[in-house]
Amino acid sequence: MATHEFYKYEGAGNDFIIIDDRANTLHEAFDQRRIAHFCDRHFGIGGDGMMFLRSHPEYDFEMIYYNADGAPSSMCGNGGRCIVRFAANLGIERECYNFLAVDGPHRAKLLKNGWVSLGMTDVKDWSINDEGAFVMDTGSPHYVQFGRDPATVDVVQQGRAIRNSPAYAVEGINVNFVLRESNILRISTYERGVEDETLACGTGVTAAAISAAELDGVGPDESFRYAVVAKGGELAVRGKKTERGYADLWLEGPATYVFKGEI
Numbered sequence: 001m002a003t004h005e006f007y008k009y010e011g012a013g014n015d016f017i018i019i020d021d022r023a024n025t026l027h028e029a030f031d032q033r034r035i036a037h038f039c040d041r042h043f044g045i046g047g048d049g050m051m052f053l054r055s056h057p058e059y060d061f062e063m064i065y066y067n068a069d070g071a072p073s074s075m076c077g078n079g080g081r082c083i084v085r086f087a088a089n090l091g092i093e094r095e096c097y098n099f100l101a102v103d104g105p106h107r108a109k110l111l112k113n114g115w116v117s118l119g120m121t122d123v124k125d126w127s128i129n130d131e132g133a134f135v136m137d138t139g140s141p142h143y144v145q146f147g148r149d150p151a152t153v154d155v156v157q158q159g160r161a162i163r164n165s166p167a168y169a170v171e172g173i174n175v176n177f178v179l180r181e182s183n184i185l186r187i188s189t190y191e192r193g194v195e196d197e198t199l200a201c202g203t204g205v206t207a208a209a210i211s212a213a214e215l216d217g218v219g220p221d222e223s224f225r226y227a228v229v230a231k232g233g234e235l236a237v238r239g240k241k242t243e244r245g246y247a248d249l250w251l252e253g254p255a256t257y258v259f260k261g262e263i
């Protein structure tokens with residue numbers, strides 16, 4: 001079997017295997033079982049997900065994302081930030097990147113402090129359920145419960161119970177526990193498709209910031225910014241409330257090369 005170079009990146013501890021597939025020839029060769037094997041932390045490379053950077057005629061590149069269980073997934077915010085850093089390291093240099101992901105086009109910028117800022121899709125709908133949790137889709141589906149200290153909550157046991165509850169068992173959901181400390185949100189996340197706690201989740205951090213903006217009563221045309229402390233590092237989310245929901249959303253944080261190897 002042919003060997004392939006892979007790269008390992010992490011964004012606030014959310015870690016990914018990335019393959020340079022600019023020739024658009026490789027990703028079909030990696031089926032679900034193989035991707036799950038590579039993401040396995042004991043028998044493979046280890047990762048919360050695996051991505052392929054492919055060429056696209058209308059964009060700087062296309063991001064193809066798989067969860068650690070090997071299944072194709074919805075949007076990954078930290079994965080998006082990491083693949084932009086990877087693109088830059090491959091020599092794809094842009095003032096403002098414009099790439100395609102499963103939920104549509106994304107813009108991204110490399111910041112002077114070394115962080116990567118990723119434009120997220122607008123969020124028009126959210127709800128508050130009987131438990132007082134916010135439920136919304138920020139590219140991936142999220143459940144956000146405030147008032148739960150990430151340091152003490154049993155994220156795996158409680159996150160898994162919510163993710164597998166009748167309302168979410170079929171489609172799945174990512175579950176976030178958030179503690180508010182003035183303008184800082186402390187967060188822990190149970191991720192669908194990893195079926196475990198991860199050290200950070202970008203779409204989850206975005207959902208937490210939108211939920212905080214709702215709780216703060218941010219009004220139309222008002223902007224917001226929250227620092228979010230995940231177990232793997234610090235991120236930030238800024239955006240604006242409009243008449244139709246939340247727009248101009250930017251997820252910001254570190255995105256770092258770890259190592260490369262051969263599969």
Ligand SMILES: N[C@@H](CCC[C@H](N)C(=O)O)C(=O)O
Nearest residue numbers: 076077078140193201202203
């Ligand atoms: N880690 C991601 C989210 C990846 C997708 C998620 N596991 C799902 O299936 O919804 C992020 O940083 O957003």
